[in-house]
Amino acid sequence: MSIAIDGLGLILIVPAASAAALALISDYRLSARLNMLASFVTLISALSLLFSKSEPGPYLNVDDLNIVFIVLTALVGFTTSVFSASYIGHELETGRLSPPHLRFYHAMYQALLFSMNLALAANNIGVMWVAIEMATLTTVLMVGLYRTREAIEAAWKYFILGSVGIAFALFGTILVYMAARPVVGEGFDGMIWTVLIERVSAFDPALLDVAFVFLLLGYGTKVGLAPLHAWLPDAHAEGPTPISAVLSGLLLNVALYAVLRFKLLLAANPGALAPGPLMATLGLSSLIFAGLMLYRRRDIKRMFAYSSIEHMGIIAFAFGMGGPLANFAGLLHMTMHSLTKSAIFFAVGHIAQVKGTQRIADVRGLTVTHPVLGWGLVMGVIAIAGLPPLGVFTSEFLVVSSTFARQPWLALPLVAGLLVALGALMLRLQGLVFGEPTPDVAPSQASYAPMFAHLALVFVAGIYLPPPLVAWFQHVAGLLG
Amino acid sequence: MDALAFDLAHLLAGCLVLLSFTMLYQDRLYALLNVFALQAVALSLSVAWQAWIQGAPHLYVTAAIALVFKAIIIPVTLHRVVAKLGIHREVETVVSVGPTMLAGIGLVALSIVVMLRVTVAADPLAREDIAFALSVVLLGLLMMITRRNAVSQVVGFMSIENGLILAAAGAKGMPLVVEISVAFSVLVALIVIGVFLFRIRERFDTVDVAALDRFQGERR
Numbered sequence: 001m002s003i004a005i006d007g008l009g010l011i012l013i014v015p016a017a018s019a020a021a022l023a024l025i026s027d028y029r030l031s032a033r034l035n036m037l038a039s040f041v042t043l044i045s046a047l048s049l050l051f052s053k054s055e056p057g058p059y060l061n062v063d064d065l066n067i068v069f070i071v072l073t074a075l076v077g078f079t080t081s082v083f084s085a086s087y088i089g090h091e092l093e094t095g096r097l098s099p100p101h102l103r104f105y106h107a108m109y110q111a112l113l114f115s116m117n118l119a120l121a122a123n124n125i126g127v128m129w130v131a132i133e134m135a136t137l138t139t140v141l142m143v144g145l146y147r148t149r150e151a152i153e154a155a156w157k158y159f160i161l162g163s164v165g166i167a168f169a170l171f172g173t174i175l176v177y178m179a180a181r182p183v184v185g186e187g188f189d190g191m192i193w194t195v196l197i198e199r200v201s202a203f204d205p206a207l208l209d210v211a212f213v214f215l216l217l218g219y220g221t222k223v224g225l226a227p228l229h230a231w232l233p234d235a236h237a238e239g240p241t242p243i244s245a246v247l248s249g250l251l252l253n254v255a256l257y258a259v260l261r262f263k264l265l266l267a268a269n270p271g272a273l274a275p276g277p278l279m280a281t282l283g284l285s286s287l288i289f290a291g292l293m294l295y296r297r298r299d300i301k302r303m304f305a306y307s308s309i310e311h312m313g314i315i316a317f318a319f320g321m322g323g324p325l326a327n328f329a330g331l332l333h334m335t336m337h338s339l340t341k342s343a344i345f346f347a348v349g350h351i352a353q354v355k356g357t358q359r360i361a362d363v364r365g366l367t368v369t370h371p372v373l374g375w376g377l378v379m380g381v382i383a384i385a386g387l388p389p390l391g392v393f394t395s396e397f398l399v400v401s402s403t404f405a406r407q408p409w410l411a412l413p414l415v416a417g418l419l420v421a422l423g424a425l426m427l428r429l430q431g432l433v434f435g436e437p438t439p440d441v442a443p444s445q446a447s448y449a450p451m452f453a454h455l456a457l458v459f460v461a462g463i464y465l466p467p468p469l470v471a472w473f474q475h476v477a478g479l480l481g
Numbered sequence: 482m483d484a485l486a487f488d489l490a491h492l493l494a495g496c497l498v499l500l501s502f503t504m505l506y507q508d509r510l511y512a513l514l515n516v517f518a519l520q521a522v523a524l525s526l527s528v529a530w531q532a533w534i535q536g537a538p539h540l541y542v543t544a545a546i547a548l549v550f551k552a553i554i555i556p557v558t559l560h561r562v563v564a565k566l567g568i569h570r571e572v573e574t575v576v577s578v579g580p581t582m583l584a585g586i587g588l589v590a591l592s593i594v595v596m597l598r599v600t601v602a603a604d605p606l607a608r609e610d611i612a613f614a615l616s617v618v619l620l621g622l623l624m625m626i627t628r629r630n631a632v633s634q635v636v637g638f639m640s641i642e643n644g645l646i647l648a649a650a651g652a653k654g655m656p657l658v659v660e661i662s663v664a665f666s667v668l669v670a671l672i673v674i675g676v677f678l679f680r681i682r683e684r685f686d687t688v689d690v691a692a693l694d695r696f697q698g699e700r701r
Contacts, residue, residue, distance in 0.1 A: 206598065207600060
């Protein structure tokens with residue numbers, strides 16, 4: 001196997017090489033900078049993919065669908081590395097982390113970016129599985145980084161539930177290969193996605209159906225869809241905040257991308273069951289469940305973790321509905337959610353450091369004491385709650401209106417879920433940012449650039465979507481069927 | 482197809498299912514680990530046999546990994562962990578043995594009904610192998626649900642993995658089986674290290690009310 005040193009090669013080689021290098025560097029300042037540099041190079045390489053078309057190989061392939069995900073991953077990966085550099089400095093001062101931890105942390109961060117890029121660029125369903133497994137492992141290790149009882153519990157829970165999900169996904173992958181074998185023949189071709197999609201119409205539909213159920217349950221666990229979400233809030237709340245941002249903003253998308261790939265396979269087979277309704281049901285139940293759960297949260301990071309479940313539900317619902325408009329809305333919502341949620345976690349990370357707590361009840365009056373941070377959070381929460389004029393509003397509006405056009409009855413629970421979540425977020429936000437300020441335990445030394453960069457993008461997207469972007473997303477939405 | 486090859490493949494795959502049932506009613510951790518080691522040996526033989534009848538030499542690697550890693554290294558390590566953590570007492574079960582076994586029989590029946598129905602077109606060897614494999618997976622899952630102890634949950638997870646490797650080896654000509662079994666071994670190794678390092682004795686949803694108060698997802 002030879003990877004030419006082009007953009008595609010670089011988005012894999014750069015994170016892999018820097019993960020190895022960062023494991024050896026013990027000076028944390030240097031490694032934080034190197035982490036940023038590596039993420040930046042990855043971003044540039046990912047952007048270069050936009051301008052170069054390559055032929056699908058046996059292992060890797062960049063097509064119009066996964067390029068959206070790759071660019072988003074590289075972008076949020078870079079901004080999070082900038083945020084992380086200022087975040088960890090504080091953690092080191094307060095003694096929550098030690099330099100050896102940080103060495104491990106930076107190496108794992110790049111390993112995570114590598115495995116996510118590999119999962120997205122994989123043209124082979126086996127390689128994709130291995131990459132998602134690797135991404136799970138690296139995040140488990142980072143969630144447990146603080147070594148507190150809660151962090152270890154969260155990591156263990158994530159580990160066990162994630163592993164069972166991964167096991168189911170592998171079983172589904174094997175079944176897809178078995179379905180492909182009589183048509184495609186033995187060996188490598190039976191796992192290459194571009195080969196599968198061409199010949200899938202001749203596969204045995206019954207076998208594909210069973211395979212998809214396993215894949216949806218398996219990768220769906222990693223997406224955090226409602227009955228399978230138990231690991232998600234704990235993993236978000238107990239790990240370092242940059243990891244919460246990457247988990248919510250990126251890893252959930254990667255798992256969803258895997259589900260989408262298999263959904264495309266099923267949709268191209270005339271005899272197979274329609275995958276849409278299954279996804280839409282899971283999505284809707286996640287939305288409503290998470291919306292209700294938001295009211296009872298006392299931990300700020302946990303609250304936004306539930307909000308991620310809610311939004312993954314909306315995205316899964318939109319892709320489940322299918323059709324050009326709903327798919328477009330799903331893609332846009334996914335992008336907006338990644339940007340907004342990671343911006344919120346950037347703010348929350350600094351807030352938790354300044355206040356020394358993650359309890360919602362102990363954080364009050366942020367706009368008074370920390371105007372920049374407080375108003376940043378206000379803007380982020382307004383965005384994520386789906387209020388106009390921000391980007392999430394646009395995409396949620398599109399989801400709702402396409403549902404009205406196609407299945408008016410489904411729009412009812414959808415809108416109800418959105419309103420319930422909106423209410424919960426506004427209720428909590430009010431307490432956090434207004435009122436009598438609570439004392440700080442540490443001075444603020446935040447880097448606001450990543451947060452406001454994300455929010456600016458979301459704001460601009462809410463007002464004006466550039467026509468090339470619209471055309472691009474429309475094209476991808478058409479591919480998704 | 483050679484009748485003997487066919488029968489032997491089924492015998493070995495059937496052994497795995499039988500050993501999964503045996504694991505379900507073990508009430509001592511050491512005994513559980515021994516049965517698991519036996520299952521890994523059965524898996525290794527089964528994969529080696531598949532390698533022979535399919536003429537696929539790379540599967541011998543998978544068989545060797547199963548034998549060395551899962552039948553020897555992991556059980557021995559877990560024996561030590563159990564001794565060191567002092568948890569060689571009885572395994573706490575959430576559901577008693579009777580209902581668990583009945584549920585297990587139901588799951589095996591379910592997987593055979595489902596898999597045989599959907600794989601009519603596939604070749605008979607792979608077809609019944611995959612039905613057995615799904616049974617092993619579901620029985621492993623049942624074990625994870627009905628045990629409260631972290632070590633027996635890990636054993637349950639590893640038996641799920643045995644089922645998956647059986648399925649992957651049975652799917653003739655499937656690429657990447659070796660890579661997948663290596664990736665899984667890394668996962669398992671980390672889980673075992675995790676149990677040891679963090680001294681995880683129990684699953685966290687214990688019946689201890691104080692613990693519930695603390696770990697119900699919200700810290701006060």
